[in-house]
Amino acid sequence: MNIHDLDTPALLIDVNVLDRNLRKMAQYCKDHRLTLRPHTKTHKMPEIARLQLQHGAAGITVAKLGEAEVMADAGIDDILIVYPLWGEKKWARLVDLARRVRVTVAVDSLAVAAGISKAAKAAGTEIGIRAEFDTGFHRCGWPIAASSMDEIQKIIALPGLRWDGILVYPGHIMGNQTIREQDIEREDETMDALFKILGSASIPYPVVSGGNTPAAFASHRFHGLTEIRPGTYVFNDRNTVDAESAEFANCALAVLVTVVSTSVSQRAIIDSGSKTLSADPLLSGDRLGYGYVLGHPEFKLEDLSEEHGHLTIPSGTKINIGDRLRVIPNHACTCINLHDRVFVVQGEHVVEEWKVAARGKVA
Amino acid sequence: MNIHDLDTPALLIDVNVLDRNLRKMAQYCKDHRLTLRPHTKTHKMPEIARLQLQHGAAGITVAKLGEAEVMADAGIDDILIVYPLWGEKKWARLVDLARRVRVTVAVDSLAVAAGISKAAKAAGTEIGIRAEFDTGFHRCGWPIAASSMDEIQKIIALPGLRWDGILVYPGHIMGNQTIREQDIEREDETMDALFKILGSASIPYPVVSGGNTPAAFASHRFHGLTEIRPGTYVFNDRNTVDAESAEFANCALAVLVTVVSTSVSQRAIIDSGSKTLSADPLLSGDRLGYGYVLGHPEFKLEDLSEEHGHLTIPSGTKINIGDRLRVIPNHACTCINLHDRVFVVQGEHVVEEWKVAARGKVA
Numbered sequence: 001m002n003i004h005d006l007d008t009p010a011l012l013i014d015v016n017v018l019d020r021n022l023r024k025m026a027q028y029c030k031d032h033r034l035t036l037r038p039h040t041k042t043h044k045m046p047e048i049a050r051l052q053l054q055h056g057a058a059g060i061t062v063a064k065l066g067e068a069e070v071m072a073d074a075g076i077d078d079i080l081i082v083y084p085l086w087g088e089k090k091w092a093r094l095v096d097l098a099r100r101v102r103v104t105v106a107v108d109s110l111a112v113a114a115g116i117s118k119a120a121k122a123a124g125t126e127i128g129i130r131a132e133f134d135t136g137f138h139r140c141g142w143p144i145a146a147s148s149m150d151e152i153q154k155i156i157a158l159p160g161l162r163w164d165g166i167l168v169y170p171g172h173i174m175g176n177q178t179i180r181e182q183d184i185e186r187e188d189e190t191m192d193a194l195f196k197i198l199g200s201a202s203i204p205y206p207v208v209s210g211g212n213t214p215a216a217f218a219s220h221r222f223h224g225l226t227e228i229r230p231g232t233y234v235f236n237d238r239n240t241v242d243a244e245s246a247e248f249a250n251c252a253l254a255v256l257v258t259v260v261s262t263s264v265s266q267r268a269i270i271d272s273g274s275k276t277l278s279a280d281p282l283l284s285g286d287r288l289g290y291g292y293v294l295g296h297p298e299f300k301l302e303d304l305s306e307e308h309g310h311l312t313i314p315s316g317t318k319i320n321i322g323d324r325l326r327v328i329p330n331h332a333c334t335c336i337n338l339h340d341r342v343f344v345v346q347g348e349h350v351v352e353e354w355k356v357a358a359r360g361k362v363a
Numbered sequence: 364m365n366i367h368d369l370d371t372p373a374l375l376i377d378v379n380v381l382d383r384n385l386r387k388m389a390q391y392c393k394d395h396r397l398t399l400r401p402h403t404k405t406h407k408m409p410e411i412a413r414l415q416l417q418h419g420a421a422g423i424t425v426a427k428l429g430e431a432e433v434m435a436d437a438g439i440d441d442i443l444i445v446y447p448l449w450g451e452k453k454w455a456r457l458v459d460l461a462r463r464v465r466v467t468v469a470v471d472s473l474a475v476a477a478g479i480s481k482a483a484k485a486a487g488t489e490i491g492i493r494a495e496f497d498t499g500f501h502r503c504g505w506p507i508a509a510s511s512m513d514e515i516q517k518i519i520a521l522p523g524l525r526w527d528g529i530l531v532y533p534g535h536i537m538g539n540q541t542i543r544e545q546d547i548e549r550e551d552e553t554m555d556a557l558f559k560i561l562g563s564a565s566i567p568y569p570v571v572s573g574g575n576t577p578a579a580f581a582s583h584r585f586h587g588l589t590e591i592r593p594g595t596y597v598f599n600d601r602n603t604v605d606a607e608s609a610e611f612a613n614c615a616l617a618v619l620v621t622v623v624s625t626s627v628s629q630r631a632i633i634d635s636g637s638k639t640l641s642a643d644p645l646l647s648g649d650r651l652g653y654g655y656v657l658g659h660p661e662f663k664l665e666d667l668s669e670e671h672g673h674l675t676i677p678s679g680t681k682i683n684i685g686d687r688l689r690v691i692p693n694h695a696c697t698c699i700n701l702h703d704r705v706f707v708v709q710g711e712h713v714v715e716e717w718k719v720a721a722r723g724k725v726a
Contacts, residue, residue: 089370264504307446363634
């Protein structure tokens with residue numbers, strides 16, 4: 001099938017660009033002896049998770065238990081859930097999962113670890129545990145303080161758990177903006193302080209996991225990191241380009257759209273709004289716009305209704321109903337989560353259709 | 364089943380509040396002799412569409428052809444598609460649909476109308492047509508000018524089409540802010556100018572369709588309106604409350620969430636982020652926050668990650684991992700589109716589970 005035969009809107013993945021992105025990150029991790037455990041929340045597709053493993057990933061990362069179940073069903077056998085799982089229902093599902101695959105959970109409370117331990121012990125299985133620390137993003141994670149070590153030591157002593165090490169999510173410096181030297185230095189010092197505190201408390205940390213896409217290629221500069229969990233690097237998006245972490249030529253994901261209305265002067269309406277592209281804002285610069293129209297920097301995707309994209313076009317531009325465009329979304333992860341399927345393309349050919357199998361797995 | 368037995372996050376619809384919302388709008392339309400053709404993009408569920416029809420709606424409105432197909436499959440037999448449908452594939456699906464149900468399409472170009480006409484004529488069927496005019500929102504719609512009438516007359520003369528009248532979407536005055544007197548007056552004058560131009564060109568307009576939720580209850584003040592297409596009124600949300608069109612007690616849709624982390628001081632993390640609530644902003648006031656925590660005006664849902672909601676809580680507040688809260692989303696329509704199912708509740712009882720059957724029908 002040719003791209004021209006697709007109805008729109010349609011999500012396209014350029015398999016050549018995807019392949020380049022996968023190779024680049026794999027090579028970087030190999031060069032710097034970092035374990036790659038990519039975050040699959042970005043794509044939610046076992047097909048891409050398998051490609052990541054083929055390119056040397058040691059396992060995958062997910063945010064939700066439902067995503068882990070989909071990936072395990074597809075044969076992925078080493079899964080890190082970076083999420084504090086709470087409640088008897090989730091713990092029961094977690095031990096079911098642990099019977100099938102190697103599973104590890106990041107926790108930041110004794111309460112969550114104790115619940116998991118109890119369920120694992122009762123089921124006669126073992127769940128990997130990592131402790132999350134807050135290096136400054138202030139979302140999850142114990143504070144980096146000697147007083148945090150008491151709970152960690154209690155967790156290490158719990159039955160049914162396999163102590164794995166520590167985990168950080170430095171969203172405050174890696175959150176889609178150009179990485180600054182002083183931020184890297186400060187983060188490195190913060191991590192160093194954490195290592196000292198862990199050492200004083202005689203807490204081992206075989207794994208030190210961190211990193212996301214915008215700062216992924218600076219990971220070797222963080223002292224002590226053994227693993228990174230980038231997600232968006234497989235596709236890249238307008239935000240990673242804006243953060244100077246990629247160029248539009250490195251964006252593997254685009255939405256194929258059609259111009260459906262040109263009634264209003266200096267405007268063209270495309271058939272993709274916030275329910276197709278997601279309303280996630282641009283995270284840096286002028287923060288304006290909801291996507292980049294490939295080959296048309298002069299078009300501004302100024303506003304989104306739910307099903308309409310409002311393109312502002314320079315006066316005199318020739319644009320017609322039926323014209324097709326490709327839009328790079330601001331945020332690949334939330335865009336893909338709106339879709340049931342993607343079309344894998346090579347040049348103008350549609351070579352495969354993949355199901356977004358873990359889409360909507362919120363629990 | 365009891366609500367406490369549900370795992371979270373879970374989308375809840377309070378059936379008593381839903382019923383009150385349905386009755387209120389039905390009564391308003393009856394009192395003012397307005398046809399009610401609710402926009403089902405809000406809920407995407409045939410169950411609620413059927414309730415709307417039981418409460419006197421004349422038919423339903425949808426944005427996308429895929430939504431129309433789902434509703435027709437569920438037995439809804441009068442559907443308005445407020446969207447310019449373009450392309451052979453869509454026209455083929457449209458005439459298939461027209462063989463099963465009464466279907467009408469809003470157009471704002473001769474090109475789209477001609478495509479539909481050709482397909483309808485070839486299939487020996489008939490498609491209803493309405494002309495959309497731009498009263499100031501500048502999204503779709505012909506300008507209100509004598510020069511627009513040429514195309515309208517050509518459309519009326521096309522075979523295979525059933526001329527139905529006109530349609531407006533006054534998003535510029537109804538877009539989630541308190542309606543101002545002068546805006547109503549100006550819109551009324553704009554509509555009046557349109558009627559005069561149509562009259563001069565001898566174009567009949569049996570249907571004059573307009574309106575959305577925030578201004579729905581002011582619809583009788585727009586001279587000449589025969590029909591309204593509100594969507595959000597079935598649920599209401601933080602935006603309609605902020606626009607003073609409803610109160611939180613009138614919000615039928617809430618996300619049941621669980622506190623999963625309290626490691627960071629003055630913060631509680633809930634298990635719902637932008638992939639559960641949607642990142643749609645508040646459209647008026649300070650534009651801050653991503654939802655309202657029922658019963659806790661002192662909690663601020665300050666930020667969303669994809670799967671984490673960042674609640675800021677006053678110091679000294681007692682909040683624990685495992686606590687459950689209900690969050691009213693900023694925008695019901697984009698929130699529900701992220702979910703496969705909803706739980707219908709009455710008090711603490713889960714009385715039904717509905718599938719969001721038209722979710723993700725982007726084409």
